[in-house]
Amino acid sequence: MTTEGETFVAGLVAHGASPVVDGRYVLYDVEPVDGPLAGEAVPTAVATAELLRWPLVPPHWIYLPDRIRFTRTNTQPCAIAGWTGHSRGIVGWGSDTDPAAGWVAHVRGILGEAQ
């Protein structure tokens, strides 16, 4: 986290989230404000390996339960059973004074696009 994700986890905690480090992933819930999942605490995850350079470099892959689907997506397998990684770059990264808040907003926006 800085030993793989420590700073990331601390940032989420500062925003009232309750992230859990589970092996190779940091799991945390995000509540979208629009779309079919609006108002639901959706479990999401990022790989700790992608947090080595946080916050200078944001994770690229967002891991979600398979029940959450998108019209178009580029996927990769996830070690958590029943989950899939989705390729979602975050354009304009680096302009947030609070990286954790920027990250959660990014994930919330993605969940808003779910079917």
Next chain:
Amino acid sequence: MTRHRTSVAMTAEIAEAMRQHVARDDGQEDVCLFTYRPSTGRLRRTALVTSILTPKPGERSVHGNASIEGDYVLRAAAIAHARGDGIGICHSHPAGRGWQSMSAEDRDAEVSFANLAREITTLPMVGMTYAGGDGTWSARHWDTGQAGEIQRTDADNVRVIGDTLSVSWNDAKVPLPAIMSNQARTVSCWGSQAHLSLARRHVLVVGAGSVGLDVATRLAATGIVNVGVMDFDTVEEHNLDRLVGARSLDAALHRAKTYVARRQMLAASTAGEPQFEFFHTSVCERGGLVAALDYDVIISCVDRPWPRAVLNQLAFTDLIPIIDGGIAVDVFEDGSGMRNATWRSHVVRPGRACLVCNDQLEPTEVSLDIDGLLEDRAYIAGADAASDAGHNVAVLSIGVAAALLAQFVSFNVGVGGIGDPGPLQFTLNTHALEHLDYECRPGCAHVASLGVGDQRLDMTGTDQTAVQGQKPTRPQWSRRLLRWADDLITRIQRLIDNNF
């Protein structure tokens, strides 16, 4: 005892604040303490000055000379320890000119605090002297000798990074290079004083492609003694239309691009004793990064996001200015022609926008690059994303090289008293040159990490693209024979050249 060369670097703002304190109007000497962080390269240790701790009443006295109390050192060391910093002491020689030697009194004063400073901070104390006669800075590290005694390691130089890169040189450690007869036209452009400073700067070129090879060759021709070139790649047939100086034989022999750079630079060099270094590695790898920390200025001639992100970070964390640029060629989708081409150039340093804030680097692409996905056809197809086709052409890449070198000259020489011009963009279809107005955003993480040195976030890792490029191939005997013959011919050619 240290095997490293040493140096001190600071921003122009810090240097000015320190000067204002120690350079007094009444002509007396003065003294202050400062904090620093180490930046440790392969062969050089740099103390990055992070803050000045001016004395409180009663902590120092001025009496022609200046002296400080132990309480001042204790206070400074405690502050430094809490931050993970070391401490230094700076005093002035109001009428001094050039690099300052140490009187017995100066030495005794610094030595008397050196052990205390090390005990508390675990880092060697750094001493600095400001020569008021001409503004030269001098510096030394107070290291521990073999027998545990305090031992002075004089710095090679002190670097001040502002609109220009101002370097104070220790001529005893870095002798003045001879000005050669074949440098007369070069020296006449900016004068011998500027040339003797420029020629001693350690300049690293990262990327020896169409732009980097040209940049490195011209630095050598200018007479710069210490030029490094870093590239993990080998010459391939498809490079030859842009890699001016590379030959079909280089592609056939799988020559490293650094090999071609070496050949070109040694042929072009006008320095009396060139000390060129070549690194067949990536700056994204730990070894590449540590090698880069030995340089005073880095010219970034790479287009991949990851190496640019690593260099962007060094500009702030380790106060090594990066001269960066690149070209974008815009072609008609049906392949029928060129719509436009633009190239940018900029000096990345404290006081100028970082590559993220000047819209030259998307951090999200860095993660793709780290994962090797930018070259992954399956990923690109699945993402429905256009891959960077890497359009480039030799007749335009010289424009990028020229833009980078013009930034290099302005930043290092201070043309007309003006330093680097800020980010520039040249647009080919209208032939317009624009000054771009960028500054770092309030939340910029690079500005927040100014001068952290060895405490920087580790951006390195295993660069899979480089690993592929470096993969040793067992050459066939015929290729080995050809390499041997080619090396022999090159050596004979160089021998002949050196005797005329």
